[in-house]
Amino acid sequence: MTQVTAETDAPLRDQVKSRAAERGMTLIEILVVLAIISLIIGGVAVAAFGRLDTAKIKDARNQVTQIQGFVEIYKLEKSGKCPKDLQDLKAAGVVNKVSKDPWGNDYVLTCPGEHGDVDVLSFGPDGQAGGDDDIASWDDDRDKDGDDEKKK
Structure with a gap:
């Protein structure tokens, strides 16, 4: 049989201490x-929200252009008469529904x-006239996405 002495017990103690140290490092690494990962997700979120604002502006510009086209159709059908508001376009069957801008106005x-x-x-975005x-x-012709350059 093997006797356990202070000398034979030393490698076992070192092994236990080594495992404990490895567990602590693993927690720090995690x-x-x-x-x-949190920093990366935060950066992606900031970039995504910036793009969302730009997308809403582009969507509003497209809808403004579409509404102009719908008014022209209305005027052709009504012998040049202008609609009073967007509800007239719906009542005439030019549009199926009257939409709001991307900010709900x-x-x-x-x-x-x-x-x-x-x-x-x-x-x-601010919902106020004149901004x-x-x-x-x-x-x-004005780029409302942040730059004041003329479109080419």
Whole structure:
């Protein structure tokens, strides 16, 4: 039989201490990995929300252009008569439903318009008239996505 002495017990103690140290390092490594993953997810979320705002602006600009086209169809069907509002387009069967802008506000329709045959306006993200974020049918040449460059 083998006797356990202080000398034969030493390697066993070192082995137990080594395992405990490895477990502690593993926990630290997991925490570091979780921190890195959190930073990556945070960066992706910030980028995604920025793109969401840009997508809403582009959607509103497309809808403004579509509404202008619907008004032209209405005028052709009604011998040049202008609709009073978007509900007239629906009542005439030109559109199936009257949509709101991407921020949940109604589009403003003016026919005849001050800037063209028909003016269509979305008050933009702030929902207030007169801001820099308004999206108007007469501002099609201005890039409202953040740059003030002329489109080519």
